[in-house]
Amino acid sequence: AKIHMHRWDVRYEFKSPDCYKKLTITINGKSPGPTILAQQGDTVIVEVTNSLDTENLAIHWHGIRQIGSPWSDGAEGVTQCPIVPGDTFNYRFVVDRPGTYMYHAHYGMQREAGLYGSIQVSLPDGEVEPFVYDYDRSIILTDWYHNSTYEQAAGLSSVNFVWVGEPHSLLIQGRGRFNCSMVTDQSVCNVTNPECSPYFLTAVPGKVYRLRIGSLTALSALSFQIEGHNMTVVEADGHYVEPFEVSNLFIYSGETYSVLVKADQDPLKNYWMTTSIVSRNSTTPPALAILNYYPNHPRKPPPTPPPVGPAWNDVAARLEQSRSVKAHHGYIHTPPPNSDRAIVMLNTQNKINGRVRWSVNNVSHDFPTTPYLISMRKNIKGVFDQKPSPDILPGYNNYNIYSVANNTNATAASSIYRLKFNSTVDVILQNANTMTKNNSETHPWHLHGHDFWVLGYGTGKFDPDEDPQKYNLVNPIMKNTAPLHPFGWTALRFVANNPGVWAFHCHIESHFYMGMGTAFEEGIEKVRKLPSKIMGCGRTRGRKLKTIVK
Numbered sequence: 001a002k003i004h005m006h007r008w009d010v011r012y013e014f015k016s017p018d019c020y021k022k023l024t025i026t027i028n029g030k031s032p033g034p035t036i037l038a039q040q041g042d043t044v045i046v047e048v049t050n051s052l053d054t055e056n057l058a059i060h061w062h063g064i065r066q067i068g069s070p071w072s073d074g075a076e077g078v079t080q081c082p083i084v085p086g087d088t089f090n091y092r093f094v095v096d097r098p099g100t101y102m103y104h105a106h107y108g109m110q111r112e113a114g115l116y117g118s119i120q121v122s123l124p125d126g127e128v129e130p131f132v133y134d135y136d137r138s139i140i141l142t143d144w145y146h147n148s149t150y151e152q153a154a155g156l157s158s159v160n161f162v163w164v165g166e167p168h169s170l171l172i173q174g175r176g177r178f179n180c181s182m183v184t185d186q187s188v189c190n191v192t193n194p195e196c197s198p199y200f201l202t203a204v205p206g207k208v209y210r211l212r213i214g215s216l217t218a219l220s221a222l223s224f225q226i227e228g229h230n231m232t233v234v235e236a237d238g239h240y241v242e243p244f245e246v247s248n249l250f251i252y253s254g255e256t257y258s259v260l261v262k263a264d265q266d267p268l269k270n271y272w273m274t275t276s277i278v279s280r281n282s283t284t285p286p287a288l289a290i291l292n293y294y295p296n297h298p299r300k301p302p303p304t305p306p307p308v309g310p311a312w313n314d315v316a317a318r319l320e321q322s323r324s325v326k327a328h329h330g331y332i333h334t335p336p337p338n339s340d341r342a343i344v345m346l347n348t349q350n351k352i353n354g355r356v357r358w359s360v361n362n363v364s365h366d367f368p369t370t371p372y373l374i375s376m377r378k379n380i381k382g383v384f385d386q387k388p389s390p391d392i393l394p395g396y397n398n399y400n401i402y403s404v405a406n407n408t409n410a411t412a413a414s415s416i417y418r419l420k421f422n423s424t425v426d427v428i429l430q431n432a433n434t435m436t437k438n439n440s441e442t443h444p445w446h447l448h449g450h451d452f453w454v455l456g457y458g459t460g461k462f463d464p465d466e467d468p469q470k471y472n473l474v475n476p477i478m479k480n481t482a483p484l485h486p487f488g489w490t491a492l493r494f495v496a497n498n499p500g501v502w503a504f505h506c507h508i509e510s511h512f513y514m515g516m517g518t519a520f521e522e523g524i525e526k527v528r529k530l531p532s533k534i535m536g537c538g539r540t541r542g543r544k545l546k547t548i549v550k
């Protein structure tokens with residue numbers, strides 16, 4: 001196994017990814033940042049220098065389980081103190097499974113300022129994938145706001161709630177196009193800026209392309225489509241999928257998919273690749289990229305109008321595609337037949353102390369200033385709420401998921417779930433109506449430190465007697481992120497076998513910021529000695545000195 005050493009300098013720079021000039025977080029001058037390439041079993045070391053000057057930093061390696069290195073997970077408040085301006089921090093982890101992963105900032109709402117990139121882990125020498133292709137490309141889809149994360153965070157957490165609203169544009173691999181005619185100042189928005197020229201993928205006629213598509217949107221659920229070409233889904237979150245064909249790929253923030261595309265259309269023209277918003281009635285226009293048939297000019301616009309994405313409110317189509325994602329027949333990890341514990345997580349929008357928040361079982365999550373991993377491993381008392389979050393909302397049976405949420409009992413707390421080491425845990429995510437009439441949103445839930453089996457998706461309210469009998473225990477896909485569809489439920493199973501403390505949260509940046517998450521602790525006593533570099537905040541600060549003074 002090899003060791004890959006990366007040195008990253010993270011700073012703010014003015015960039016124009018959608019032609020509009022905005023302060024963007026870059027890595028070594030780039031957003032998206034450099035792609036991490038490694039082979040299964042390799043060690044990756046990323047030496048991160050925080051040159052943001054006035055802002056803390058933490059970076060999460062999304063989909064990497066961090067077995068034996070929970071302190072490298074990069075979840076600020078959970079596994080480490082933030083990297084303060086000017087400081088350097090080494091992330092060191094083993095990439096133990098082949099597949100498509102991502103990295104992104106995990107401090108405040110920093111991810112949406114542009115700190116993200118791809119991780120590609122290849123198979124060991126001599127091993128092959130269960131599908132063939134000629135070339136592969138990584139494409140990360142994001143949505144993009146011209147407002148600063150500070151402005152957004154202040155609006156979300158004030159009593160006079162200001163919602164972030166719909167994004168200004170969508171980006172395909174860091175490139176989009178804002179309508180500059182809405183901006184008078186040419187120096188702020190200029191369509192001829194090369195930074196916002198459309199992304200293109202050059203295809204040699206007859207060849208097969210593996211597109212590794214990831215989504216790191218701040219808010220939006222997306223559909224991705226290529227004019228005139230179907231796509232065969234072959235990988236999801238690092239696991240092989242029993243291949244199925246789609247004309248559009250639904251993808252939620254935090255997910256990755258590999259699709260195969262054959263360049264078998266008219267080679268004399270180029271084709272549109274587009275991504276558009278679903279699940280919200282958005283005003284944001286689709287992003288356009290070009291599938292360029294060699295040797296046409298890559299900027300030659302396709303002669304036809306871009307394909308229109310699916311209807312934003314067609315939940316059934318999205319549910320059906322979610323259900324189609326199953327483990328590839330030669331690569332099934334069979335889940336344990338039963339679970340030791342089932343946690344039903346009711347997702348609600350609430351008002352707490354006059355502020356709009358999101359809750360699970362009436363608990364809206366607040367992060368403690370002392371990271372859980374450190375306080376639990378070092379037995380520092382009194383830094384987070386010890387009363388565990390409930391496994392089911394008291395009165396759940398009478399909760400009407402279709403009525404406007406008015407459960408005034410919700411509180412903000414830093415409590416988490418403690419799991420028995422090696423136990424099998426089911427999490428049933430249950431959606432509900434928001435505080436807006438006839439409204440329920442899509443929430444992609446992401447689990448750190450594990451892959452879970454997706455046992456099933458359902459509509460309406462989960463029935464604890466009937467629905468588990470319909471779980472797919474035969475060939476469920478394993479993932480690290482799965483959508484919870486409007487007014488529906490999603491059932492997940494995982495084995496709590498990775499010593500550490502692991503965040504579990506809605507991957508929508510603003511929802512996570514508004515409390516939509518929690519954490520799981522398992523086997524904390526098995527965690528090796530914590531590196532001192534993760535400390536320095538909250539009650540982890542100056543501990544030795546304190547003892548001496550006493």
Ligand SMILES: O=C1O[C@H]([C@@H](O)CO)C(O)=C1O
Pocket residue numbers: 163356434435436441511
């Ligand atoms: O958290 C959210 O708040 C708004 C809306 O529910 C209240 O303005 C919205 O669309 C969200 O997803």
